[in-house]
Amino acid sequence: MLVMIGYASEHGSTEGIARRLGDRLRAHGHSIDVRPLDRPVEALGLYDVFVLGSAVHGGSWLREAADFAHRETDTLARRPVWLFSVGLARVLGGRFAQAGEVPKGVPEIMRALGAREHRLFAGAIRPGHLPLFGRFVYRAMGGRYGDFRDWAEVEEWAEEIAAQLTMVTR
């Protein structure tokens, strides 16, 4: 299968997860293109399968990921699609978790594309990612800094997708 793994990543942690998913799926013999969603993708119709992910900012996907999903709905809806988000809600809990596991706009995208699943992965944050005032607010809300990505969980999900791909025919 020719699989496109598309990502929207402000500071690289979502890109890292996209690349790790790609490595695992490649090990199952699939051809993988890992591509940023803020650049044009040619010949989208050639892909058999899509895995699309975005960092979560302000409770939503980054604009380029949502724009891509809306712009390419016709093509994507004809293929198996898996979605993932990368955020800190689950890691930090409390007020951060109140926004929920599914970012704003993602349920609508799932429905429009007929996506098979949405996963929320833990991401990473450093003080330099936030403006000074943002750092102050983040600390006051009990926020912590670090790389919380759970690579075993990411690889497990890739294995689950790989298992389902054995049942996908073009």
Ligand SMILES: Cc1cc2nc3c(=O)[nH]c(=O)nc-3n(C[C@H](O)[C@H](O)[C@H](O)COP(=O)(O)O)c2cc1C
């Ligand atoms: C400005 C900013 C806003 C963020 N807003 C949220 C949010 O609303 N919900 C959440 O779970 N994580 C939020 N995060 C955490 C990021 O989603 C997390 O750090 C993620 O790993 C970033 O991915 P990236 O490195 O690919 O950009 C925010 C981070 C930044 C820098």
